[in-house]
Amino acid sequence: xxxxxxxxxxxxxxxxxxxxxxxxxxxxxxxxxxxxxxxxxxxxxxxxxxxxxxxxxxxxxxxxxxxxxxxxxxxxxxxxxxxxxxxxxxxxxxxxxxxxxxxxxxxxxxxxxxxxxxxxxxxxxxxxxxxxxxxxxxxxxxxxxxxxxxxxxxxxxxxxxxxxxxxxxxxxxxxxxxxxxxxxxxxxxxxxxxxxxxxxxxxxxxxxxxxxxxxxxxxxxxxxxxxxxxxxxxxxxxxxxxxxxxxxxxxxxxxxxxxxxxxxxxxxxxxxxxxxxxxxxxxxxxxxxxxxxxxxxxxxxxxxxxxxxxxxxxxxxxxxxxxxxxxxxxxx
Amino acid sequence: xxxxxxxxxxxxxxxxxxxxxxxxxxxxxxxxxxxxxxxxxxxxxxxxxxxxxxxxxxxxxxxxxxxxxxxxxxxxxxxxxxxxxxxxxxxxxxxxxxxxxxxxxxxxxxxxxxxxxxxxxxxxxxxxxxxxxxxxxxxxxxxxxxxxxxxxxxxxxxxxxxxxxxxxxxxxxxxxxxxxxxxxxxxxxxxxxxxxxxxxxxxxxxxxxxxxxxxxxxxxxxxxxxxxxxxxxxxxxxxxxxxxxxxxxxxxxxxxxxxxxxxxxxxxxxxxxxxxxxxxxxxxxxxxxxxxxxxxxxxxxxxxxxxxxxxxxxxxxxxxxxxxxxxxxxxx
DNA sequence: ACTCGTCGCTAATGCGCATTATCCGAGGAG
DNA sequence: CTCCTCGGATAATGCGCATTAGCGACGAGT
Numbered sequence: 001x002x003x004x005x006x007x008x009x010x011x012x013x014x015x016x017x018x019x020x021x022x023x024x025x026x027x028x029x030x031x032x033x034x035x036x037x038x039x040x041x042x043x044x045x046x047x048x049x050x051x052x053x054x055x056x057x058x059x060x061x062x063x064x065x066x067x068x069x070x071x072x073x074x075x076x077x078x079x080x081x082x083x084x085x086x087x088x089x090x091x092x093x094x095x096x097x098x099x100x101x102x103x104x105x106x107x108x109x110x111x112x113x114x115x116x117x118x119x120x121x122x123x124x125x126x127x128x129x130x131x132x133x134x135x136x137x138x139x140x141x142x143x144x145x146x147x148x149x150x151x152x153x154x155x156x157x158x159x160x161x162x163x164x165x166x167x168x169x170x171x172x173x174x175x176x177x178x179x180x181x182x183x184x185x186x187x188x189x190x191x192x193x194x195x196x197x198x199x200x201x202x203x204x205x206x207x208x209x210x211x212x213x214x215x216x217x218x219x220x221x222x223x224x225x226x227x228x229x230x231x232x233x234x235x236x237x238x239x240x241x242x243x244x245x246x247x248x249x250x251x252x253x254x255x256x257x258x259x260x261x262x263x264x265x266x267x268x269x270x271x272x273x274x275x276x277x278x279x280x281x282x283x284x285x286x287x288x289x290x291x292x293x294x295x296x297x298x299x300x301x302x303x304x305x306x307x308x309x310x311x312x313x314x315x316x317x318x319x320x321x322x323x324x325x326x327x328x329x330x331x332x
Numbered sequence: 333x334x335x336x337x338x339x340x341x342x343x344x345x346x347x348x349x350x351x352x353x354x355x356x357x358x359x360x361x362x363x364x365x366x367x368x369x370x371x372x373x374x375x376x377x378x379x380x381x382x383x384x385x386x387x388x389x390x391x392x393x394x395x396x397x398x399x400x401x402x403x404x405x406x407x408x409x410x411x412x413x414x415x416x417x418x419x420x421x422x423x424x425x426x427x428x429x430x431x432x433x434x435x436x437x438x439x440x441x442x443x444x445x446x447x448x449x450x451x452x453x454x455x456x457x458x459x460x461x462x463x464x465x466x467x468x469x470x471x472x473x474x475x476x477x478x479x480x481x482x483x484x485x486x487x488x489x490x491x492x493x494x495x496x497x498x499x500x501x502x503x504x505x506x507x508x509x510x511x512x513x514x515x516x517x518x519x520x521x522x523x524x525x526x527x528x529x530x531x532x533x534x535x536x537x538x539x540x541x542x543x544x545x546x547x548x549x550x551x552x553x554x555x556x557x558x559x560x561x562x563x564x565x566x567x568x569x570x571x572x573x574x575x576x577x578x579x580x581x582x583x584x585x586x587x588x589x590x591x592x593x594x595x596x597x598x599x600x601x602x603x604x605x606x607x608x609x610x611x612x613x614x615x616x617x618x619x620x621x622x623x624x625x626x627x628x629x630x631x632x633x634x635x636x637x638x639x640x641x642x643x644x645x646x647x648x649x650x651x652x653x654x655x656x657x658x659x660x661x662x663x664x
Numbered sequence: 665a666c667t668c669g670t671c672g673c674t675a676a677t678g679c680g681c682a683t684t685a686t687c688c689g690a691g692g693a694g
Numbered sequence: 695c696t697c698c699t700c701g702g703a704t705a706a707t708g709c710g711c712a713t714t715a716g717c718g719a720c721g722a723g724t
Binding site for chain 2: 146
């Protein structure tokens with residue numbers, strides 16, 4: 001490959017020093033450094049004519065900044081399935097990155113060095129970015145701890161528990177919205193509710209579950225829990241009149257089973273889903289539940305990351321979820 | 333931010349020189365350079381214990397390679413609309429990038445410096461990548477010429493005409509598949525065919541059109557052309573018994589209009605679409621036509637890019653499109 | 665005993681840029 | 695006539711790494 005233009009070349013052409021070119025390029029009008037208008041124009045002209053562009057790598061090395069934001073996902077960014085849970089996050093991330101004038105570095109190579117994606121493989125390019133955004137249902141604790149320990153600026157999309165220190169994140173406010181849904185169910189006359197799902201593991205699950213439990217306790221109604229694999233019978237056996245599904249995908253399966261067994265939804269049992277489908281599911285059921293503000297979360301993550309880069313800090317934010325009335329929750 | 337670990341630090345800890353660390357890291361077992369097994373192990377141990385990772389920017393500067401592939405799109409990469417034309421390309425690109433162990437740099441900042449995306453803005457990060465993949469219906473000629481002139485390794489997804497030199501690309505073989513569809517129509521008894529679309533502008537359009545014209549000429553049947561805005565009446569006025577639509581979206585609108593006017597498709601007029609919908613269109617019509625191997629094109633583009641990086645050259649490839657029989661093309 | 669080659673390692677250099685310290689000449693003050 | 699200031703530019707340095715030339719020690723060959 002032909003050698004590219006350097007500031008040295010520009011300097012030679014303009015009859016000045018490399019320093020001067022750098023100063024002109026960076027627009028330094030500081031008190032300390034002075035460049036006469038004529039010289040400045042001369043240098044600018046050469047730059048324009050040659051179309052010189054500074055080498056980003058060298059720049060990064062000398063200056064320490066890049067205007068590149070890394071994006072790490074624990075699953076493939078562009079999944080083969082079209083109905084994609086992560087897609088909206090990325091839309092938001094890209095939108096905001098474009099606005100703040102940053103490029104996005106996707107760590108696609110991460111998985112190559114093993115079967116599981118890890119941020120820090122032997123020649124990780126994380127440090128090429130000024131900071132990064134983490135995306136994924138679950139995030140490796142060690143990776144998280146390492147990011148914190150190494151003081152690499154980052155923001156997680158989705159709340160994360162401490163990992164050797166507080167984790168900066170922008171999450172969805174599951175506790176609040178779940179509580180609101182519980183309140184709604186109680187207002188509709190339900191007194192015995194069941195939560196279908198693990199309720200632990202990922203923070204997002206724990207948050208839904210805690211929102212459910214606290215609300216149920218506060219309202220003095222009965223709150224039960226069954227596994228996400230629970231059968232139709234198992235759920236009905238609880239005697240609950242409304243089921244809160246952690247995973248929309250499970251609700252879809254459940255409703256199908258109910259239809260086959262002539263159990264009316266919501267006639268015999270109301271159903272609430274706690275968030276969007278994480279796995280592609282085809283269903284046109286109008287579930288009562290809420291929408292995770294995924295795009296907004298992506299945008300906000302980038303916004304927060306830029307503030308972290310500028311002023312530091314450990315922002316932690318929960319974004320409100322929009323309620324969906326739906327048709328699967330009725331009074332009794 | 334705390335200073336990061338450097339090879340110098342590792343060297344100090346291991347009681348060797350920075351050079352030695354670098355040599356160990358790069359596994360140089362060359363004839364020229366020798367490191368004793370003990371020293372090597374000692375250095376490796378320190379690296380392991382500290383979790384040292386080489387600075388990619390410095391590496392790039394010194395060595396000139398990065399294992400980063402740039403991706404430039406003239407439209408937003410992650411569009412807000414879910415049914416996305418570009419998505420499959422990206423799936424392929426990501427898949428292959430992961431396989432070859434490269435990260436992907438998305439030039440999202442490109443649009444920020446103006447209303448239109450251009451590769452070379454004042455502080456472009458193109459050169460941070462080893463090479464790039466170009467994606468977009470149309471690609472700016474000047475950008476293309478510049479890439480060639482600057483000898484920046486790249487591969488275009490989609491055939492491109494020369495731009496101050498041959499352009500490396502992986503495209504879809506529109507001429508061949510269009511010809512096959514014309515042959516099929518003729519075999520079914522059609523003798524008067526009409527091409528609906530511009531037939532020029534983007535290379536992909538020109539290729540479809542040329543395939544159509546050549547086939548029609550070779551087979552000795554009548555080939556007409558009307559604008560893509562052509563009304564139902566205009567198309568019918570040509571007397572053609574089958575219409576080839578450049579854009580599937582136009583075909584959808586056309587068929588709707590036909591339905592309203594009681595024109596039977598394909599009873600009164602057969603319809604062929606030349607490729608997938610580039611704009612999101614909701615339609616469950618089973619058009620006769622073909623599938624653009626988008627994912628495959630993405631994959632192949634990355635593959636070709638890596639060979640360009642290693643051995644140079646200007647690969648140009650057309651991938652076959654898969655035929656769709658569909659139900660809109662019948663004999664007469 | 666002296667040269668020579670081999671082994672194991674290091675000093676030095678450069679990549680392209682940003683930044684700091686420095687230098688030079690022209691006035692102006694004393 | 696000297697000293698000082700100040701505008702205008704440059705030499706020098708460092709960022710973290712890869713690479714090349716070369717250095718000291720030690721053993722073999724004659």
